[in-house]
Amino acid sequence: MAAKAADYQPVERYSHSTVRVGGYLYMWGGAQPGLPEDRREIDRLTRVLQERERELEEERREKEQVRNRLQQQLQGRERQLQQAQQQGQERERQAREREQDLQQQLQEKEKQVQQAQEREREIQQQLQSRERESQERERQLQRQVEGGQQREQDLQRQLQEREQQLEEREREFQERERQLEEQIQVAESSWVVNRREIRMTGVVLGKGGWGEVKVAGFRGLKVAAKCLYEVIISPYNIGTFSREMNIASKIRHPNLLQFIGATTEGNPMILTE
Numbered sequence: 519m520a521a522k523a524a525d526y527q528p529v530e531r532y533s534h535s536t537v538r539v540g541g542y543l544y545m546w547g548g549a550q551p552g553l554p555e556d557r558r559e560i561d562r563l564t565r566v567l568q569e570r571e572r573e574l575e576e577e578r579r580e581k582e583q584v585r586n587r588l589q590q591q592l593q594g595r596e597r598q599l600q601q602a603q604q605q606g607q608e609r610e611r612q613a614r615e616r617e618q619d620l621q622q623q624l625q626e627k628e629k630q631v632q633q634a635q636e637r638e639r640e641i642q643q644q645l646q647s648r649e650r651e652s653q654e655r656e657r658q659l660q661r662q663v664e665g666g667q668q669r670e671q672d673l674q675r676q677l678q679e680r681e682q683q684l685e686e687r688e689r690e691f692q693e694r695e696r697q698l699e700e701q702i703q704v705a706e707s708s709w710v711v712n713r714r715e716i717r718m719t720g721v722v723l724g725k726g727g728w729g730e731v732k733v734a735g736f737r738g739l740k741v742a743a744k745c746l747y748e749v750i751i752s753p754y755n756i757g758t759f760s761r762e763m764n765i766a767s768k769i770r771h772p773n774l775l776q777f778i779g780a781t782t783e784g785n786p787m788i789l790t791e
């Protein structure tokens with residue numbers, strides 16, 4: 519077709535029509551005087567034009583179809599875009615809601631953290647207070663323990679003193695008991711004589727380790743009286759003296775001086791034949 523149009527060389531015409539399509543200039547109708555083949559040329563050009571119109575129509579339909587397809591694609595794309603926009607808006611809304619939720623959660627967490635910090639401060643204060651109370655209590659207990667130890671030492675000392683006093687009293691009681699037993703023994707002894715019955719003389723017969731022996735009178739008899747030295751008189755020696763007198767009072771032998779008796783008042787005195 520394009521080759522045919524290119525081959526066409528326009529000639530002078532009148533009462534014709536022209537149209538430019540793309541790079542082509544089409545011409546039909548009119549008359550070209552002086553050319554015998556006008557009719558045939560007009561018919562040919564008419565067919566060319568009709569062919570060209572048909573091609574243009576077909577091209578127009580194809581373009582229309584392309585345009586429709588493009589429009590459909592565009593509409594599809596617009597729908598997709600709208601959907602994408604809607605999805606984006608929905609996601610943005612969800613993101614805002616999520617952000618608000620997170621913001622609320624964050625505020626809630628911050629509030630909880632503040633409460634926890636406040637609680638921690640209170641607990642810290644309570645711990646410090648209790649620690650001070652414990653230290654004060656410990657000091658009081660320490661003082662009480664020290665006071666208790668001091669009292670215990672005092673009581674221990676008093677107890678020892680009391681025990682010593684009791685031991686002393688016990689020894690005194692034992693000594694007193696022994697003296698009483700000796701006195702009882704003496705009182706019960708048959709060898710005890712009354713001192714007032716003895717008449718001492720100045721005649722000294724001799725001196726021993728325990729006393730001096732003098733001549734004395736006793737119930738009409740001339741006897742030897744041995745007076746114990748005052749320095750040796752003691753509770754122990756008195757006891758020994760009493761036991762010796764008990765034994766002497768029970769012994770009789772030709773080779774022994776006969777024991778007569780003894781006094782227990784004042785300085786003990788032993789009477790022998």
Ligand SMILES: Nc1ncnc2c1ncn2[C@@H]1O[C@H](COP(=O)(O)OP(=O)(O)OP(=O)(O)O)[C@@H](O)[C@H]1O
Nearest residue numbers: 723724725726727728729730731742744775790791
């Ligand atoms: N019955 C007596 N008759 C005569 N002389 C006596 C008699 N008894 C004692 N004498 C004299 O007195 C002295 C002293 O007598 P005494 O009994 O004290 O002697 P002693 O046994 O050595 O003394 P002591 O027993 O005190 O140690 C005697 O050595 C003795 O000479």
